[in-house]
Amino acid sequence: MxxxxxxxxxxxxxxxxxxxxxxxxxxxxxxxxxxxxxxxxxxxxxxxxxxxxxxxxxxxxxxxxxxxxxxxxxxxxxxxxxxxxxxxxxxxxxxxxxxxxxxxxxxxxTAYLAVYHPDYAKALLASSEPKDDVAYRFMLPWIGDGLLINSGQKWYRHRRLLTPGFHYDILKSYVQEIAESTKIMLDKWELLSTKEQSVELYHHISLMTLDSILKCAFSFHSNCQLERGNNSYIQAVYELGFLASERFKTFQHHYDLIYYLTPNGIRFRRACNLAHEHTDKVIHQRKEALKDEKELERIKEKKHRDFLDILLCSRDENGIGLSDEDLRAEVDTFMFEGHDTTASGISWLLYCLAQHPEHQQKCRQEIQELLGGQEKFQWEFLSNMPYTTMCLKESLRLYPPLPGVSRKLSKPLIFPDGKQVPAGCLVALSIYSLHRNPNFWDDPEKFNPLRFTPENSENRHHHSYMPFSVGPRNCIGQHFAMNEMKVAAALILNRFELEVDEINLPIKTPQIVLRSKNGIHLKIKKLEK
Incomplete structure (x- = not known):
């Protein structure tokens, strides 16, 4: 017929x-x-x-x-x-x-079950189900089969291997590196703050967070913040995030044979090559450094090694280290995740504080009392800035860096109300919508840091707020991210006042991380001493 x-x-x-x-x-x-x-x-x-x-x-x-x-x-x-x-x-x-x-x-x-309720989120994230094989598959040529994407015994082995890289003592040593990177950015802002127009901050913050992750996790000093022109790696990450999201929404591009013949497919390959050139350079430099016996002995004697040294020095029970493919996949994954998500978090926090000058000023007063007229940031300060931390948590509620996560079920999933989804199905959790559920958040669109006082948080559903996801596959670097966002926010507010540019408001767009289509434009004014 x-x-x-x-x-x-x-x-x-x-x-x-x-x-x-x-x-x-x-x-x-x-x-x-x-x-x-x-x-x-x-x-x-x-x-x-x-x-x-x-x-x-x-x-x-x-x-x-x-x-x-x-x-x-x-x-x-x-x-x-x-x-x-x-x-x-x-x-x-x-x-x-x-x-x-x-x-x-x-x-x-291609069908997903999109879920929004904390009870459904709890059921989905309680197990270590693998990431879905559609959306995340489009990232494979870029970040490889690293911790973000892999599953089963490989995921378990790599997670256990890398967890010591985020030990308390390691994170403590990173604070000064993050502060140094932030100060480089702020010195650049001083030159820009003399102008009347607003400044697009997202790109500056991305360079700062890239600088920080390179120093902290990879022992790599790049001077990326001081380079002239646009940083090729940052541009490649922007491009890859956009193209992966576009591909997901265009179902005929789900087929590799079709996609890589299209202009977007060609752009994607080119951006992948640029990103890989950057990570290969970082790996090569550290491998060369470890050929020095004194440096190798110094690393072996350290109680806690940083991320890349763990990868390079690890051996299994048979004395075999990670393959070159696995090594680059983990470096690509953490190079991206370690700077892009925190750049998103810091940028949206600054936008929220610019929108609400009364909260911005309360944070500033708290920070200035801690710093005592200096810019030297101490590890102990992180636990003594409660109002700034509440503002950060509230901005992460409204603008979570990862707006959603998804899984492919290896076995049937039964929800608390008795409904179930069979094995093989794709389930996506919208963290952005979960954080705006009016049954758990009063006036959910309002920026209200007092939601996160101890008394207001005490009886809240544990799965109604999860900017770093929860369960076995939660974000391994969430403490590093929170620390970096606090240090950056403190040093920024100590030196600058922020104001919204009303004619250039951000246009939020969910790519792999939550971005603004037109950047984050704020007016910055240097504070009088």
């Missing part, structure tokens, strides 16, 4: 279908792209032996207990996400209509 477009639209079942995108509204180019996929999608399930068809109908059955917003007949919900600053707001609206979770489709063959 010939399949016409109107016949297809009338026949579609499964996810709730928005049929407003009829054949008359499709361009010829789009119709040509659809091709054979239509036949695959709409064959009757009982008679079809096509694997794609069987997979689609299996997904429809799995998602049936979780109705969701109307989906386009071919693109699913992918067309709902246009990166115009409203994508995350749309998920919040959906979370209020479907407070526990609902199905989300990206094309005809």
């Amino acid at each position: 010939a399949i016409s477009m109107e016949n297809v639209l009338g026949k579609l079942e499964g996810p709730m279908v928005d049929k407003s995108y009829g054949a008359d509204k499709l361009q010829p180019r789009v119709l040509k792209e659809i091709g054979q996929a239509l036949v695959v999608i709409f064959q009757e399930p009982p008679s079809s032996k096509n694997k794609k068809t069987a997979h689609r109908w299996k997904l429809i059955a799995a998602m049936k207990p979780f109705p969701g917003p109307p989906a386009h007949w071919l693109y699913g919900h992918a067309h709902e996400f246009s990166q115009d600053g409203t994508d995350l707001d749309k998920t919040v609206v959906w979370s209020q209509k479907y407070p526990y979770g609902h199905q989300v489709w990206f094309g005809p063959f």
Whole structure:
């Protein structure tokens, strides 16, 4: 039987279908792209032996207990996400209509259960289920099969191997390195603060956090903050994050053969090469340093080694170290995660404080009392800045650096209300929407640091707030990140006053981390001494 477009639209079942995108509204180019996929999608399930068809109908059955917003007949919900600053707001609206979770489709063959409720989050994150094999797969050519993506015994082995790199004593030694990197950035800001216009801070902060992670975790001094022009690694990370997100939303680009022939696929490969050149340089320099017997002995005698030295010196029970592939994957992973997430966290914190000068001033008073007129930041200060810490936690609630996480189920998942999802399904937790759940947060859009006083936090659902995720696969570097954000915030507020640029407000966009499409523009004014 010939399949016409109107016949297809009338026949579609499964996810709730928005049929407003009829054949008359499709361009010829789009119709040509659809091709054979239509036949695959709409064959009757009982008679079809096509694997794609069987997979689609299996997904429809799995998602049936979780109705969701109307989906386009071919693109699913992918067309709902246009990166115009409203994508995350749309998920919040959906979370209020479907407070526990609902199905989300990206094309005809990829469906997620999107969850928003703390009870569902607790059930999902209680185990060490692997990351999903769709969205995270697009990052593999970039960061490899490192701790962020790998699973099973490999993940367990690497997690156990790397945990000592974030020991209390190691983190304590990093404070001065972070402070030094922050001061370099602030000296640059002094030259910019003499101008009337606002300054785009996200890029400056990204360079500072890259400088910090290179010094702290990799014993690498790059002078990246003082280089002229744009840093090639930072630019590559921006590009890779954007392209991976775009690829996820374009279902025909899920196929490698198609994607790497497109302009975006070519850009992605080029950016990967740039990022890998940077990490290879860091690894090579440290390997060369360790050829010096005195340096090697010094490292072996240290009670706690830094991240890269752990990787280079580790041996299994057979005396075999990490392969070059595994080594670069972990370095690529932590080079990216160790600077980009903290850059996001610091940038959005400064934006929140610029929006609320009364909270900014309270933080400044607290910090200036600690510093006592100096800029030397001590480890002990970190536990003696409660108001600044509450402001940081509140900014992480409103603008979590990782707006969501997702898993692929290796076994059925049963939620507390009795609903369940079979093995093989993809489940995505929107941390951004979870943090705005009105059942757990009064006036959730308001910036209110007092939510995090001990008395206000005491009876809160433990899974209603998780900027670094929770469970076995939580962020291994979360204490490093919190420390870095506190040090940077303290030194910034001690030297500058921040003001919002009303004509250049940020446009939030969820890529791998939460960014602003147009950067974070603030007016900075040097404080009088």
